[in-house]
Amino acid sequence: MFKWIHRFGSAPFVYRFAGALAPWIGFVCLAILLSGLYLGLIVAPEDYEQGESYRIIYVHVPAAILSMFVYVVMAVASAVFLIWRLKLADIVAQASAPIGASFTFLALATGSLWGKPMWGTWWIWDGRLTSELLLLFLYFGYMALRAAIEHPQSAAKAAAVLALVGVVNIPVIHYSVEWWSTLHQPATITKMGERNIHPSMGIPLGLMIVGFQLLYAYVLLIRMRTGILKRESRASWVAQLPEVNNTMANSKLSGTNRV
Amino acid sequence: MGIFALLSCIIRRDLAIAMRNTGQWVNPLLFFIVVVALFPLGVGPSPATLSIIAPGVIWVSALLAVLLSLGSLFETDFADGTLEQLLLSGQSLALIVLGKVLVHWFLSGLPLLLISPLLALLLALPTDAIPVLMLSLLIGTLTLSLIGAIGAGLTLGLNQAGVLLSLLVLPLSVPVLIFGSAAVTAAAADFGAGSQLAIMTGLLLFALSIGPLTTAAAVRIGVSGST
Numbered sequence: 001m002f003k004w005i006h007r008f009g010s011a012p013f014v015y016r017f018a019g020a021l022a023p024w025i026g027f028v029c030l031a032i033l034l035s036g037l038y039l040g041l042i043v044a045p046e047d048y049e050q051g052e053s054y055r056i057i058y059v060h061v062p063a064a065i066l067s068m069f070v071y072v073v074m075a076v077a078s079a080v081f082l083i084w085r086l087k088l089a090d091i092v093a094q095a096s097a098p099i100g101a102s103f104t105f106l107a108l109a110t111g112s113l114w115g116k117p118m119w120g121t122w123w124i125w126d127g128r129l130t131s132e133l134l135l136l137f138l139y140f141g142y143m144a145l146r147a148a149i150e151h152p153q154s155a156a157k158a159a160a161v162l163a164l165v166g167v168v169n170i171p172v173i174h175y176s177v178e179w180w181s182t183l184h185q186p187a188t189i190t191k192m193g194e195r196n197i198h199p200s201m202g203i204p205l206g207l208m209i210v211g212f213q214l215l216y217a218y219v220l221l222i223r224m225r226t227g228i229l230k231r232e233s234r235a236s237w238v239a240q241l242p243e244v245n246n247t248m249a250n251s252k253l254s255g256t257n258r259v
Numbered sequence: 260m261g262i263f264a265l266l267s268c269i270i271r272r273d274l275a276i277a278m279r280n281t282g283q284w285v286n287p288l289l290f291f292i293v294v295v296a297l298f299p300l301g302v303g304p305s306p307a308t309l310s311i312i313a314p315g316v317i318w319v320s321a322l323l324a325v326l327l328s329l330g331s332l333f334e335t336d337f338a339d340g341t342l343e344q345l346l347l348s349g350q351s352l353a354l355i356v357l358g359k360v361l362v363h364w365f366l367s368g369l370p371l372l373l374i375s376p377l378l379a380l381l382l383a384l385p386t387d388a389i390p391v392l393m394l395s396l397l398i399g400t401l402t403l404s405l406i407g408a409i410g411a412g413l414t415l416g417l418n419q420a421g422v423l424l425s426l427l428v429l430p431l432s433v434p435v436l437i438f439g440s441a442a443v444t445a446a447a448a449d450f451g452a453g454s455q456l457a458i459m460t461g462l463l464l465f466a467l468s469i470g471p472l473t474t475a476a477a478v479r480i481g482v483s484g485s486t
Binding site: 134137138140141144145148149151153154155157158161162164165166168169172173176177179180 | 419430438477483
């Protein structure tokens with residue numbers, strides 16, 4: 001059992017494992033996302049209050065859930081990296097950051113698109129929107145700090161510390177912003193979560209959430225492979241990979257570029 | 260060395276340096292005053308408008324002034340090798356950091372707090388709110404120094420550390436900003452500000468408990484990465 005875990009410390013093993021797993025996750029993800037979208041956008045009835053525009057929740061809610069989920073994954077991976085010095089955990093954190101930032105941006109953009117017909121304005125300083133915006137800033141800070149430190153080992157450690165500081169602060173920030181927004185604006189907006197959701201809408205929403213999780217896993221595996229190749233670019237096992245060999249041979253044949 | 264001996268040693272040293280380098284504590288103060296003075300020019304001189312935005316303006320300006328001064332928290336000690344010697348001294352780095360943060364607050368937070376009644380008058384804030392304003396700045400700027408120190412440790416020795424530092428620290432300082440300006444707004448409207456101040460004190464204790472330890476970890480990473 002322990003030996004099996006130990007293999008995840010080896011870069012070549014993880015590289016191959018991720019490569020073998022990614023297509024399967026990708027296919028399942030595609031199937032679930034397509035069926036979720038079909039059920040959500042075509043089969044599900046329209047909302048009696050919001051008409052057709054409510055359908056954006058099939059993208060908005062999963063993106064918002066993932067935006068926070070990815071940050072938690074990043075923080076856990078950072079803790080694992082700081083405690084056990086497992087390089088793989090750092091690769092997971094590094095690969096997750098841009099994905100999480102993209103989900104956060106997607107949640108903000110879809111929220112704003114939904115806000116235009118519903119609230120009559122693109123942006124409202126609503127508690128949830130505001131904490132999503134701050135979450136996006138936290139992602140930006142993480143990526144900027146990583147990019148700014150040249151020494152790879154200290155960049156990884158400093159970014160890990162920042163991710164942990166961020167995850168400790170997220171609840172504090174979230175509840176401060178909630179309190180602040182209820183103070184500043186009358187509570188006229190009925191929250192969707194307070195009403196029970198009918199299965200004809202709930203099932204596609206659940207499918208979309210699972211689909212987004214798988215999408216994250218799929219992109220994460222691909223980005224991890226790229227991250228491993230970048231870090232290990234001078235290792236002999238990388239040079240022996242068929243995909244690397246072929247590219248090198250091609251570029252030598254065409255004579256355009258040195259690898 | 261005992262805890263208090265170590266703390267007072269660090270504090271005396273940093274204070275002595277600051278006394279010989281006036282710009283270190285005068286510049287953030289001037290920055291604070293100038294930024295606050297710009298707002299009436301930007302939004303118009305009407306006292307009605309100014310008194311509404313005054314708590315937010317003073318608090319945002321204080322936040323920026325504290326951030327601006329954070330760059331010098333470890334940077335000079337890092338550049339001349341003092342920080343490395345402190346690391347090698349075998350004393351608790353978290354305590355050393357705490358001493359430096361206290362001096363930083365004494366030099367950048369306390370002057371803001373003392374000048375704030377004057378700025379409150381400039382912005383037509385009701386005079387009844389001034390004690391709460393000062394109290395909220397007292398608790399809040401100390402919290403900001405503690406949070407900001409983490410960012411200063413993480414950006415140790417980097418080019419353009421100042422901009423990056425702001426990017427890292429500003430989202431984390433949102434709760435302090437929210438409750439700080441809310442306390443002043445409540446006091447200006449003749450409501451009690453006790454609950455906001457209580458939450459701010461909670462935030463301060465929270466920052467006090469995890470801030471120095473995290474900053475020490477960040478400083479270790481920064482120093483070891485540069486050698």
